Amino acid sequence: xxxxxxxxxxxxxxxxxxxxxxxxxxxxxxxxxxxxxxxxxxxxxxxxxxxxxxxxxxxxxxxxxxx
Amino acid sequence: xxxxxxxxxxxxxxxxxxxxxxxxxxxxxxxxxxxxxxxxxxxxxxxxxxxxxxxxxxxxxxxxxxxxxxxxxxxxxxxxxxxxxxxxxxxxxxxxxxxxxxxxxxxxxxxxxxxxxxxxxxxxxxxxxxxxxxxxxxxxxxxxxxxxxxxxxxxxxxxxxxxxxxxxxxxxxxxxxxxxxxxxxxxxxxxxxxxxxxxxxxxxxxxxxxxxxxxxxxxxxxxxxxxxxxxxxxxxxxxxxxxxxxxxxxxxxxxxxxxxxxxxxxxxxxxxxxxxxxxxxxxxxxxxxxxxxxxxxxxxxxxxxxxxxxxxxxxxxxxxxxxxxxxxxxxxxxxxxx
Numbered sequence: 001x002x003x004x005x006x007x008x009x010x011x012x013x014x015x016x017x018x019x020x021x022x023x024x025x026x027x028x029x030x031x032x033x034x035x036x037x038x039x040x041x042x043x044x045x046x047x048x049x050x051x052x053x054x055x056x057x058x059x060x061x062x063x064x065x066x067x
Numbered sequence: 068x069x070x071x072x073x074x075x076x077x078x079x080x081x082x083x084x085x086x087x088x089x090x091x092x093x094x095x096x097x098x099x100x101x102x103x104x105x106x107x108x109x110x111x112x113x114x115x116x117x118x119x120x121x122x123x124x125x126x127x128x129x130x131x132x133x134x135x136x137x138x139x140x141x142x143x144x145x146x147x148x149x150x151x152x153x154x155x156x157x158x159x160x161x162x163x164x165x166x167x168x169x170x171x172x173x174x175x176x177x178x179x180x181x182x183x184x185x186x187x188x189x190x191x192x193x194x195x196x197x198x199x200x201x202x203x204x205x206x207x208x209x210x211x212x213x214x215x216x217x218x219x220x221x222x223x224x225x226x227x228x229x230x231x232x233x234x235x236x237x238x239x240x241x242x243x244x245x246x247x248x249x250x251x252x253x254x255x256x257x258x259x260x261x262x263x264x265x266x267x268x269x270x271x272x273x274x275x276x277x278x279x280x281x282x283x284x285x286x287x288x289x290x291x292x293x294x295x296x297x298x299x300x301x302x303x304x305x306x307x308x309x310x311x312x313x314x315x316x317x318x319x320x321x322x323x324x325x326x327x328x329x330x331x332x333x334x335x336x337x338x339x340x341x342x343x344x345x346x347x348x349x350x351x352x353x354x355x356x357x358x359x360x361x362x363x364x365x366x367x368x369x370x371x372x373x374x375x376x377x378x379x380x381x382x383x384x385x386x387x388x389x390x391x392x393x394x395x396x397x398x399x400x401x402x403x404x405x
Contacts, residue, residue: 009071013078015247022285024323027100030319
């Protein structure tokens with residue numbers, strides 16, 4: 001903070017006042033909602049559901065034939 | 068007491084009050100709240116493609132929204148556009164300045180951007196018969212560390228001059244400047260709803276900004292060194308940061324605080340980059356020690372490693388459909404894994 005001039009310092013203090021006003025949610029509410037979102041998406045996640053990766057664009061889906 | 072001294076004291080008092088408010092909201096921790104969640108399985112990935120073509124260190128890469136094309140930037144002075152499925156180079160964009168630190172693909176696929184020690188963000192049109200420079204965004208007084216397109220008309224940048232900026236691509240001017248960091252800004256990530264973004268800086272802080280009103284809404288503490296990488300959670304209510312202090316952290320936006328730190332006593336290299344799997348459950352973090360470690364974001368445990376690069380992993384990216392992860396390295400190669 002030592003590098004700030006007077007105007008910058010004032011803006012900093014005003015910003016901190018605003019940030020203090022933030023309406024914080026309790027972690028007992030926020031965390032379950034976070035985990036719920038992730039768990040719902042896990043089925044679509046190719047790294048966690050191998051079925052999604054069945055059509056892997058980087059793996060040859062058919063064998064090569066020598067003609 | 069001088070006015071400056073008074074304001075400094077006031078700032079310290081406000082920070083203490085914010086910490087107290089955070090503690091009051093902390094009625095449970097991640098370990099307890101996520102105890103019912105089954106741990107993620109060990110993740111073992113194979114290298115599906117090694118993209119060779121750059122002649123020097125790769126500093127950045129970014130996926131196109133089509134899940135197939137990607138752009139990479141190297142200090143050999145080129146942006147390369149790759150078809151990740153075939154491994155072919157689709158385009159090469161020669162850069163005026165080879166000291167590039169970031170690159171970005173516009174959601175439309177029409178434009179790419181780059182920037183670095185030239186302090187500018189240069190935007191190129193890939194769809195004209197010959198690739199043309201559309202704009203040079205020139206107003207930052209420090210290096211360009213990160214750029215991201217909101218659309219074909221707006222770009223967000225993070226700079227070593229400690230500011231972030233929103234630019235109008237039609238006029239080439241800054242619409243909004245985001246002022247609050249006291250250290251070089253190193254990275255930024257757009258929220259899924261595009262109304263806000265987070266930035267990480269050398270002041271060890273991550274900040275959440277409202278794009279339209281330009282205000283810093285929240286500040287996240289905890290890291291003890293430069294934050295080099297940052298990403299929004301796909302759901303939009305949490306962020307992950309990676310730092311030179313060798314750890315990654317998850318911060319919850321609604322509780323306004325750190326939930327978990329991803330660290331290992333054996334790991335003493337800085338985190339350079341990170342990307343999330345599409346559910347957010349896995350974090351792919353690139354480190355200075357040439358590896359990319361895979362973390363279970365809910366349990367805080369390492370579930371895999373991507374080893375194969377011969378130098379620092381400088382960038383990582385997961386495409387929107389989550390089908391793979393790409394790592395880019397100072398060894399001049401990009402690798403696609405799944």
